Amino acid sequence: MKEQIVAGIGEILWDVFGADEQLGGAPVNFCYHANSLGCRAVAISTVADDRRGQSALDVLAKQGMSTEHITVVRQGVTGYVVAEIDDDGVASYRFPDNVAWDHLTLKPATMALAETVDAVCFxxxxxxxxHSRNVILSFLGGVRPETLKVFDVNLRQHFYSREILQNSLCLANVVKLNSDELLILGDMENIRGTDTYKLTRLVARYDLQLAVLTRGAHGSLLVSPSELSAHPGVAADTADTIGAGDAFTAATVIGLLQGNSLEEINEHANKVAAAVCSGKGAMVALPPDLKVKGG
Structure with a gap:
């Protein structure tokens, strides 16, 4: 089987929990789990020339991830976010402005990489x-027509607009979102009704290959133009939920690339997300039996 190459482009940041700091950022988490599951995964982001920036590169290398497409800039500081965990293990975040990934830069080799990836998550x-939006759009413009373009909605604070969401949906052929994000997007798109109806309308309106809704402990819903799969979720002894959605996205993308059915994808992705919830932080080691066969 041909080696599958996926990329995640966007923010890299440190989740700061008091005195504890853990490396994260949705695109990087996605790549970590795709790599763990059996793909060649490439994180594309920017850090600053500071302590956190060097530590980020060290952590990625220690996790067996390539840092070839992580650039270093002098302006700003390496991304970080102040995170708080509630009694259910659910995280909330406060993001500072003007950090390194707001100045996302790509090497020529990274633009060349665009032509080789089988999937990219943004x-x-x-x-x-x-600036970073234009850089992301430039990378997306360089991928092959058959490349999966996955829009992980990932709404944070006030850092989004109707224009950003709609343009991203137009560029994507897969969208992934959670229940809160579906409410916001449904209102923005003037779509009322059940979750299934909202996803069905989004798939039709934006000519999507797949819409993915994660529902936390209540499982997930996958909707394509011709198929639907609802999953009740997998019980987990939850430490926290950080990175679970990114792991779900990684498992879904790999399943799509392998041509699996929605039922197969949904079952596997829920098992992967539950395994991540059982550990602390985003970069949890996955059980060997969850690795994709032939990956």
Whole structure:
């Protein structure tokens, strides 16, 4: 089987929990889990020339991830976010402005990489900066027509707009969102009704291959133009939920690339997300039996 190459482009940041700091950022988490599951995954982001920036590169290398497409800039500071965990293990975040990923830069080799990836995941947060938004759009413009373009909606604070969300949906052929994000997007798109109806309308309106809704402990819903799969979720002894959605996205993308049915994809992705919830932080080691066969 041909080696599958996926990329995540956007923010890299440190989740700061008091005195504890853990590396994260949705695109990087996505790549970590795609790599763990059996793909060649490439994180594309920017850090600053500071302590956190060097530590980020060190952590990625220690996790067996390539840092070839992580650039270093002098302006700003390496991204970080102040995170708080509630009694259910759910995280909330406060993001500072003008950090390194707001100045996203790509090497020529990274633009060349665009022509080789089988899938690329991008979100809305890194697009808060006009500069970084244009860089992401440039990379997306360089991928092959058959490349999966996955829009992980990932709404944070006020860092999104109708224009960003609609343009991203137009560029994507897969969208992933959670229940809160579906409410916001449904209102923005003037779509009322059940979750299934909202996803069905989004798929039709934006000519999507797949819409993915994660519902936390209540499982997930996958909707394509011709198929639907609802899953009740997998029980987990939850430490926290950080990175679970990104792991779900990674498992879904790999399943799509392998041509699996929605039922197969949904079952596997829920098991992967539950495994991540059982550990602390986003970069949890996955059980070997969850690795994709032939990956």
């Amino acid at each position: 979100g809305s947060l890194c697009q808060r900066s006009v």
